[in-house]
Amino acid sequence: MTRRAIITGAADTAVGEVPGSSCMGLHAEAASAALIDAGLKPSDIDGVLCAYSFTEPHLMLASVFCEYFGIQPAYSAAIQAGGATGCIMAMQAAALVEAGICRHALVVAGDNRLSGLSRDKAVATLADVGHPQFERPFGVTIPALYGLVAQAYMHEYGATPEHMAAMAVNSRTHAARNPKAQMRKPITVADVLASRFIAEPLRLLDCCLISDGGAALVVSAADAARDTAKRGIAMLGTGQKNTHEHLIAAPSLTAFGCRDSAAQAFGRAGVRPSDIDVAEIYDSFTITLLVELESIGFFDKGEAGPAALAGALDLGGRLPCNTHGGLMSYAHSGAAGGLFHVVEAVRQLRGEATGRQVGDAELAFVHGDGGILSAHCSLVLGRQ
Amino acid sequence: MTDKPWPVPNADTAPFWDGCAAGELRLQRCTACGAAQFPPRALCAQCHGAAPGWEKSSARGRIVSHTRVHRPPSPTFKADLPYVVALVALEEGPRIMVNLRDSVAEAPRIGDAVRIGFDPPAGPHGIALPHAVAADAP
Numbered sequence: 001m002t003r004r005a006i007i008t009g010a011a012d013t014a015v016g017e018v019p020g021s022s023c024m025g026l027h028a029e030a031a032s033a034a035l036i037d038a039g040l041k042p043s044d045i046d047g048v049l050c051a052y053s054f055t056e057p058h059l060m061l062a063s064v065f066c067e068y069f070g071i072q073p074a075y076s077a078a079i080q081a082g083g084a085t086g087c088i089m090a091m092q093a094a095a096l097v098e099a100g101i102c103r104h105a106l107v108v109a110g111d112n113r114l115s116g117l118s119r120d121k122a123v124a125t126l127a128d129v130g131h132p133q134f135e136r137p138f139g140v141t142i143p144a145l146y147g148l149v150a151q152a153y154m155h156e157y158g159a160t161p162e163h164m165a166a167m168a169v170n171s172r173t174h175a176a177r178n179p180k181a182q183m184r185k186p187i188t189v190a191d192v193l194a195s196r197f198i199a200e201p202l203r204l205l206d207c208c209l210i211s212d213g214g215a216a217l218v219v220s221a222a223d224a225a226r227d228t229a230k231r232g233i234a235m236l237g238t239g240q241k242n243t244h245e246h247l248i249a250a251p252s253l254t255a256f257g258c259r260d261s262a263a264q265a266f267g268r269a270g271v272r273p274s275d276i277d278v279a280e281i282y283d284s285f286t287i288t289l290l291v292e293l294e295s296i297g298f299f300d301k302g303e304a305g306p307a308a309l310a311g312a313l314d315l316g317g318r319l320p321c322n323t324h325g326g327l328m329s330y331a332h333s334g335a336a337g338g339l340f341h342v343v344e345a346v347r348q349l350r351g352e353a354t355g356r357q358v359g360d361a362e363l364a365f366v367h368g369d370g371g372i373l374s375a376h377c378s379l380v381l382g383r384q
Numbered sequence: 385m386t387d388k389p390w391p392v393p394n395a396d397t398a399p400f401w402d403g404c405a406a407g408e409l410r411l412q413r414c415t416a417c418g419a420a421q422f423p424p425r426a427l428c429a430q431c432h433g434a435a436p437g438w439e440k441s442s443a444r445g446r447i448v449s450h451t452r453v454h455r456p457p458s459p460t461f462k463a464d465l466p467y468v469v470a471l472v473a474l475e476e477g478p479r480i481m482v483n484l485r486d487s488v489a490e491a492p493r494i495g496d497a498v499r500i501g502f503d504p505p506a507g508p509h510g511i512a513l514p515h516a517v518a519a520d521a522p
Contacts, residue, residue, distance in 0.1 A: 120459070127457035131481075133391035133401075134423050137513055138469050138483050139453055139461040147451035148471055155449075155494045197466075200452040248423060248471065248481050253449055 005094035006225035006232035007381065008104070009038030009218030010346035012339070015331035016182035017114050018212035023056035024068045026110030026214030030336070031069060034216035039229025040104060042069065045218075047102030048076040049089040051109040051335030054125050055116035065108065075102055082129065082370025083282050084240075085109065086215070086338030087377035090366075091238040093219035103224040109335035110214025122210050129371060131246040143207055143285065145247050145372045147199035150287035152253035154201065157294070161201055163305020164286035165192035168205050168328050170313040171283065175325025177315075177356040182209055183329045189309070192286075206286040211331035215339035217346075233349050236271070236363075237380040239264025247372045255295065258367060261376035262296040265365075269380035273297040276380075277361040278348045279319050280341035282369040283326040292367055293321070296378075320358045323348060338368040342379065349383050388460050390507035396424045399438050404512040409443040409500050411476055412436035422478035443500040444519060445474040450484065450492040472498055472516055480514065488518040 011033030013026050027050070035042060048071070050062040058064045062076040075096065081088050086109065093105035113122055123141060130136040130145065153159050169189055175181035187205060195204040218228075225232045241257030241264070244250040266272060273296060281296075283289040293304040298319050299312075307313070313321040324330045324344040327337050345364035347353045366379040393401045403410035412421040416433030428436050450470040456462055468484040470492060482500065484492055497519035502512040 123455070124458045131423065132389065133393070133397055135481050136389040136457070137391055137511070138481050139456055139464065139467055140469055140481070141453065141455060141457045143455065144451050144453050144469050147453075148449040148469070151451060152449040152471075152494065197452070197454040199454065199469075202451075246423075248479050253471070 003098070003222035005097045005235045006220050006222055006384065007217055007235060007346055008220040008225050008228035008230070008232050009034040009040065009216070010343045011037050012215040012336070012343050013110065013213055015180060015211050015213035015333065018112065019115060021112040021115060021212050023053045023111050023116065024065065026112060026212065027065050027108050028069050030110055030214035030216035031106055031108045034106065034218050037230065038218040040218060040227070042071050044104050045071055045106045046074045047093065047096050047105035048073045049093055049105060049107045050078045051085045051089065052078065052080045053111050054122065054334060055112050081375045083284055083338050084368040084370035084375040084377045085335040086342055087366060087368035087379055088240065090217060090219060090235070090342055090379055091240065091377055093217070094235045094238060097219055097221040100221070103221050105219045106216060107219060107339070108214070108216040109339050111334035111336060112212040113333050114210050114212045116212070119210060131248060134248055135246060141199060143202050144199035146285045146287055147202045148247060149253060149291065149373060150201050153287060153291060156254045157301045159290060159302065159305055161193055162189055162309065164206055164290055165189040166305055166308035167283065167286035167289045168192045170308055171322055171326040171329040173314055174323050174356060175329035178325050178330065181325040181330045182211055202285055202287065208284045208327035208332040211333040213331045213333035213336050215336040215343050217339065217342060231350055232384045233346050234382050234384050235379060236382045237265040237267065237269025239268065239378045240376060242375045245371055245374050250372070256291065256373040257376040258292045258369065258373065259295045262367065262378040265378035265380045271363060271380060275363055276319065276365045277363050278323060278345065278358040279321045279365045280323070280345045281321060281367045282338060282341065283322055283328055284332070284369070286328070288369060288373070291373065292369065296367065315356065315358060323353060323356050323358060341366050341368070345381050349381060388507065390509060391511050393509060396426055400424050401509070401511055404502050404514055405505050405510060407502055409441040409514060410438050411441045411474070411478060413439050420476040420478055422480055442475045445472040445498060447471070447492055447494055447496045447498060448473045448479065449494060468492060470516060472500070482514050482516045485515045486517045486521055488516065
């Protein structure tokens with residue numbers, strides 16, 4: 001049997017509004033921090049995976065990063081799959097080290113979306129995800145596309161605005177314990193329901209943040225992981241599923257690829273959803289998280305909202321989820337947004353999540369979703 | 385102010401937009417397996433047969449989801465706020481996106497029967513965007 005890849009380094013930069021930051025500067029800061037975390041030197045890295053950038057877009061971002069950082073790895077590539085990118089980069093890095101192509105692969109992303117781009121420009125650039133001929137002419141935004149999912153999901157499974165709001169409240173409850181989080185002021189369900197509509201039924205507090213920030217991982221081959229500084233975190237199982245890109249062509253408006261993606265990851269890890277101690281799940285909108293919790297198998301249909309209202313996603317609950325504060329309260333800076341979830345899972349499994357630690361966390365689940373629940377990637381991580 | 389993101393027809397989509405300009409909603413249908421298809425492609429995404437044919441749609445369907453947009457993608461849509469974007473499942477099966485107009489836009493419900501109409505041709509390519517009104521609208 002292939003020996004599982006090991007996450008040996010994980011780090012992120014300051015997040016939120018980071019004055020004086022640049023896209024590549026955030027990449028370099030995150031990469032340096034992940035290397036220090038792993039106890040490795042830049043010259044130890046023989047593989048690099050990058051994502052994409054809004055503020056410094058380039059056709060070949062991995063080459064741009066390697067040039068900026070001053071390394072010439074034997075392998076490098078850039079991956080673009082929206083919010084699934086972070087998990088897909090980690091999955092790809094695992095494949096590279098398990099195949100013997102790399103020993104220490106660096107996964108890095110970052111963008112200064114808040115300070116380097118106006119909010120209007122960020123919204124407009126994101127809306128480009130819509131189909132250029134059959135969606136964008138009708139004035140869709142990413143919130144509008146997820147609003148369409150929310151409306152259909154509410155109709156089919158009885159989810160309510162309160163159930164969705166519970167997801168936002170949970171994120172903020174966790175973020176309040178995390179000094180690094182961008183938004184820490186506690187909120188209530190009533191606050192979410194009183195915030196202004198963006199695209200019905202989604203309101204401002206149903207939506208993720210726009211942030212500056214970067215994050216990085218070092219993924220090492222099992223034998224190479226012996227050279228590193230901290231307890232390694234094993235990548236026990238990975239999975240992916242893409243069913244569509246555009247919502248007009250989605251096979252369903254209420255059933256998505258997260259189910260198959262997660263089932264692959266659980267199957268490869270040989271565990272079940274009920275074995276998971278802590279989950280870090282992509283939460284671009286409240287409805288995103290609600291759909292994923294119910295599709296992946298953590299909750300039955302219609303159950304995630306009521307459970308969240310009763311505290312199931314908080315520390316001490318049935319499934320502590322997005323313990324750093326997630327995209328709605330910690331930060332969302334492009335592809336790094338999905339990597340923050342992976343970094344937090346590593347911290348939880350190492351017992352480093354000071355002030356928000358899930359007691360004795362041994363198994364973590366991480367999920368990324370790109371597009372309009374289009375591209376999915378799931379990871380099961382475990383203490384070695 | 386920037387212009388709206390008008391569709392730029394290509395080899396796959398020109399028959400669709402030509403139909404809209406002529407007041408006709410057109411869908412592709414596979415000559416091999418018979419599947420109706422949207423958006424248009426150079427092949428059938430069901431059986432991968434080549435060169436699907438075109439046919440006139442009934443232009444009737446039901447709302448499968450809707451959202452009233454309050455925050456537009458760009459300033460060019462601000463004058464239209466708030467507007468309703470809907471997904472309509474056509475009788476032939478495929479799902480299309482449109483804006484809702486007239487009475488059905490006031491309080492849309494999933495399952496509402498609608499009929500596809502067309503805006504006047506506009507933009508650099510003379511595009512007549514489809515929209516939806518209540519099925520029993522005059």
